[in-house]
Amino acid sequence: MKTDGGTAAAKRRAGERAATAVEDDFVVGLGTGSTAAYAIDAIGAAVADGLDVRGIPTSFQSRQRALEAGIALTSLDAVDRVDLAIDGADQVVDDPGADAHGALIKGGGGAHAREKLVDATAERFVVVVDPSKLTARFDRSVPVEVLPDAYTVVADRVRDLEGEPTLRSAKHKDGPVVTDNGNLVLDCEFDPIDDPGHLAATLSGIPGVVEHGLFVDLADTIYVGLEDGVDVRE
């Protein structure tokens, strides 16, 4: 992934533009990652100017960011609706002729279980990305969150599907990444992913899988930040 200033500016544009869709009295799902963080900051700035919203964070990271931004927080069990969710993605299928158009891979931050719960519950789910995330066909690994006891069993099932699972390791210390939910993540290479919807359903059916990072038929709008503006795709 590019991390140059151009990419950061594109992420910022996408995040800030999505934040303008937040209206007074909204309950907003707050996504995880660097692009969603720009949206959280922009919502926080609007709150400082008088906007009345409540946020539902999708991770410890987005919770901290929202608290710093001054956004009042709530939870799914305390509301009767989520008006809008704004979240990033690791890849987006961008091919209007393909069945998988608009499908996402998420979970680069290991937050995809709560992200899917909140994003799928929202009346409207807006995805914020820079152009490097767009692809004609998925070619990234699919993060699969698993119960700790299940990781070898799920890994075997992924190999049965001709996938190659790798237990995600913590970058700065020994041992695996542990999610906010106390689980592990298998990053699973499938080459190719011909039918994301079918793979999504198959992965969901494996005992021990908590959630996977394939988001199919969930996104309503994609905001693609550019160097000089935002491309909005419905």
Ligand code: 5RP
């Ligand atoms: C976290 C995610 C993120 O939304 C995804 O990794 C994109 O992150 P970024 O905006 O930093 O590129 O799915 O689980």
